[in-house]
Amino acid sequence: MSKGRIARLLCGVAAVTAALGMAASAWAQEKKLKIGVVYDLTGPLAGGGSELQYTGAKIVLDKFVKTGVEGYKIEVIYADAQSKPDVAINEAVRLIEQEKVDMLLGFYSSAQCVPVAARVEQLKKFMWITTCISSAVLENRNLKYVFRAQPSGQQFGLMTMDFISQNAKSKLGKEAKDLRVAIVHEDGAYGVDVAKGNEAGAKKAGFNIVLKEGYAATAPDLSALVTKLKRARPDVVFHTGYNPDITLLLRQAREQGLKFQTLVGHGAGYGVYEKLKEGLGKDVNYFFNADPISIWLTNQGALDAKLPPEIKYIGDEFDKVKPGVAIRSAHVGMAASNTYLFLTDVLPRAIKKYGGIDAEALRKAALDTDIPEGGTMLGFGVKFEGEGKPMAGQNDRAFPVVIQYVDDKSYVVWPKSQAQREAVLPLPAGTTYSNK
Numbered sequence: 001m002s003k004g005r006i007a008r009l010l011c012g013v014a015a016v017t018a019a020l021g022m023a024a025s026a027w028a029q030e031k032k033l034k035i036g037v038v039y040d041l042t043g044p045l046a047g048g049g050s051e052l053q054y055t056g057a058k059i060v061l062d063k064f065v066k067t068g069v070e071g072y073k074i075e076v077i078y079a080d081a082q083s084k085p086d087v088a089i090n091e092a093v094r095l096i097e098q099e100k101v102d103m104l105l106g107f108y109s110s111a112q113c114v115p116v117a118a119r120v121e122q123l124k125k126f127m128w129i130t131t132c133i134s135s136a137v138l139e140n141r142n143l144k145y146v147f148r149a150q151p152s153g154q155q156f157g158l159m160t161m162d163f164i165s166q167n168a169k170s171k172l173g174k175e176a177k178d179l180r181v182a183i184v185h186e187d188g189a190y191g192v193d194v195a196k197g198n199e200a201g202a203k204k205a206g207f208n209i210v211l212k213e214g215y216a217a218t219a220p221d222l223s224a225l226v227t228k229l230k231r232a233r234p235d236v237v238f239h240t241g242y243n244p245d246i247t248l249l250l251r252q253a254r255e256q257g258l259k260f261q262t263l264v265g266h267g268a269g270y271g272v273y274e275k276l277k278e279g280l281g282k283d284v285n286y287f288f289n290a291d292p293i294s295i296w297l298t299n300q301g302a303l304d305a306k307l308p309p310e311i312k313y314i315g316d317e318f319d320k321v322k323p324g325v326a327i328r329s330a331h332v333g334m335a336a337s338n339t340y341l342f343l344t345d346v347l348p349r350a351i352k353k354y355g356g357i358d359a360e361a362l363r364k365a366a367l368d369t370d371i372p373e374g375g376t377m378l379g380f381g382v383k384f385e386g387e388g389k390p391m392a393g394q395n396d397r398a399f400p401v402v403i404q405y406v407d408d409k410s411y412v413v414w415p416k417s418q419a420q421r422e423a424v425l426p427l428p429a430g431t432t433y434s435n436k
Contacts, residue, residue, distance in 0.1 A: 031071055031072045031073065032072060032073040033069070033072050033075070033102050033103070033347065033357045034075045034076075034077065034099070034100065034101045034102045035061070035074065035076050036077050036092070036095030036099060036101035036103070036104045036105070037054075037057060037061070037078045037104075037105050037106045038078075038079045038081050038088060038091055038095070038104060038105075038116075039051065039057070039080070039106050039107070039108055040080065040082060040083045040109065041081075041082075043082050043083025044217070044218070044243065044244060045081075045083040045108055045242060047243060047275055048242040048268055048272060049108060049242075049267075049269065049272050050081075050083075050109070050131075050331075052329045052331040052335075053106070053108050053130060053331050053335040054078075054106070054335070055318065055321055055332055055335075056314065056318070056331065056332035056334065056335035056337075057130060057338075058078075059318065059332075060336050060339040060340050061074065061339060063313075069343055069347050069348060071351070074343075077101060079091040079092075079094070079095055081107075081108075081112055083109070084112075085109070085112045085115055085116075088107070088109070088112035088115075089115055089116055089119055092116050092119060092120060093119060096120070096123055096125050097123075101125075102125075102357050102358070103125060103127065103359070104116075104120060104125065104126070104127045104128070105128045105130065105339065106129075106335070107127075107130065107131060108130075108131045109131075109132065109188070109190065110133060110134030110153070110188065110189040110190035110193065111189050112132070113129060113132035113137045113189075114136050114189050117146045118143075120146065121143050121144065121145055126145045126147075126359040126362040127145060127146045127147070128339075128346075129146065129147065129148040129149075129150065129338075130149070130150070130334060130335040130339060131150060131331075131334060132148065132150070133148075133150050133151065133152055133156065133190060133193070134152070134153045134189040134192070134193040135152045135153055135154050135196075136192075138392060138393050140390055141392070142392050145363055146393045148393060149338045149341055149376075149382060149395045150292065150338065150395065150398055151380075151395075151398035152193070152398075153193030153197060153266075154193055154194070154196055155197060155398070155399065156197055156290045156291075156400050157193075157195060157197020157201055157238075157240075157266065158197045158200060158201040159197075159290055159399070159400050159401075159402060159414070159415075160198065160201070160238060160266065160288070160402060161197075161198055161200075161204070161205055161207070161238070162414075163264075163402045163413075163414040163415075163423075164179070164181075164207075164262075165204075165205035166414075167423060167425055171425035172236075172262075172426055174235065176205050176207055177206050178208065179207050179208060180208050180232070180235045180236075181202055181207045181208065181209055181210065181234055181237075181238060182209075182210055182211040182212070182229055182236070182237045183195050183198045183202070183209065183211070183213075183238045184211070184212075184213055184214075184215070184229070184237065184238070184240075184241075185198075185213075185214050185239065185240040185241065186214065186215060186216070186217040186241045186242060186245060187214035187215060187217075188217060191214060191217075191241065192214065195212065195240060199212060210233065210234055211228055211234065213225060213228065215245070217241065217242050218245075219245065219248075221248075221252075222245070222249045222252055226252045226253050226256045226258055227256065229253065230257070230258050234260055235261045236260065236262050236264065237260050237262075237263045237264070238266070239264070239265050239266070240267075241265075241268065242269045243269035243275050243276070243279065244279065245269070246269040246270065247275075247276075247280060250279075251280070254432055254433070258433065259435035260427075260433055261425070261426035261427060261435060262286070262426050262427055263287050263288065263427075263433065264288040264289075264290070264402070265287060265288065265289045266289070266290045266291075267289065270287070270291075271291045271329055271331050273326065273405060273408075273410065274327070274329070276405075277326075277408075282432075283433070284405055285405060285407065286404065286405065286406060286424050286428065287404070287405050288403065288405075288413070289403050289405070290401070290402050291330045291334075291400055291401070292330060292333075292334050292337075292380070292399075292400055292401070293330065293378055293400075293412060293418065294328065294329075294330040294410065295330075295332075295333030295337055295377040295378060296315060297403070297411075297412050297420065298311075298378065298379045299379070299418070302374045302379070303374050303375075303377070304375050307376070307377050310377065314333065315328060318332055327405075327408065327409065330403075333377060334378065336377065337377035338378075341371075341376055345369055345371065345382075346365045346366050349365040350362045350365035353368070366384055367386055369382050369384060371397070373397065378398075379418070380395075380398045380399050382398075384396070401414060402414035402423075
């Protein structure tokens with residue numbers, strides 16, 4: 001064979017090899033995880049915390065859209081549930097069937113998560129919940145493809161009762177049996193679940209439950225409930241609500257002269273300080289709230305070393321989106337931390353150990369997650385209950401904390417292991433609701 005023919009042959013082989021290499025490279029670049037993200041961007045739940053959850057999740061997702069994960073491109077499609085369960089279901093199905101997303105992430109309202117989780121399970125898609133704390137989302141449903149890193153609503157209710165129980169004698173001056181408590185809540189899946197925890201915790205502590213009542217979060221008037229509270233004369237009001245129902249209840253309580261020793265809220269609307277203050281002004285001073293800890297209040301020295309820089313990044317990005325906010329809501333950090341957990345722990349394992357991003361690979365990867373306390377931005381660890389367990393898909397290592405708003409700052413006051421300062425109990429004399 002002549003040298004010319006050999007040269008031409010080698011050139012041809014090189015060209016084919018290059019073309020195949022380019023094709024392989026193009027195929028590799030096309031590997032993609034398509035995530036459908038659903039939050040309430042309009043309607044009452046938006047201002048009650050959902051829009052802040054969206055912001056936290058988006059900050060983290062935007063970062064990974066730029067970098068990808070284990071060779072997979074991340075593509076995100078956002079949807080607005082409009083604060084309506086039927087819209088949430090329709091959007092979830094649309095994202096799966098029309099947009100062809102590989103999984104769903106997000107969701108704020110438990111009233112939406114209960115039916116959406118069932119529908120997603122039916123469609124055999126993976127669902128990663130960042131909020132939706134009601135136990136009803138998972139309890140005794142044996143869902144295979146739905147996971148929640150958050151603590152459950154009953155944990156919230158139990159935590160706040162334990163907090164008051166441990167402080168009843170020393171700060172409120174009453175034995176447990178003499179402490180009068182009222183449990184009021186919005187009557188959706190979220191409020192009902194927290195109230196169950198409240199009731200169980202109150203009975204365990206030996207408190208005198210003088211009122212337990214639910215109401216519609218969309219009610220235009222809560223004066224009748226305020227009247228019942230006045231007749232019940234509670235020392236402590238345990239309230240679970242969104243917003244504007246929180247504002248409505250407490251404005252009408254102020255108008256009717258309701259007095260108590262302290263008020264304890266449970267996430268949702270109580271986790272959005274700016275909205276609380278906008279609606280109630282200085283009256284929010286000394287209110288308590290139970291939530292997963294704000295990522296900006298965690299003891300960063302006790303966290304995995306890779307997390308503090310991420311927390312700073314999320315805070316810096318949030319400040320660009322919402323400059324001048326007095327207290328960064330815990331909602332932002334919740335969604336950011338739980339989204340980061342999926343993208344840095346579950347997803348890489350699904351790709352490397354289980355060969356891809358289908359629902360089965362993601363499920364197996366999630367069940368393998370085994371993170372000790374301090375391994376997430378929220379301070380808690382992660383281990384999910386498996387198939388056949390009462391709360392399959394629930395993170396058993398999650399826990400909330402109790403914070404108190406004092407002079408436009410928030411402080412962790414319970415449990416003692418996380419506390420930044422002593423709780424101010426009861427409400428100081430001269431404050432609007434104080435019975436002193």
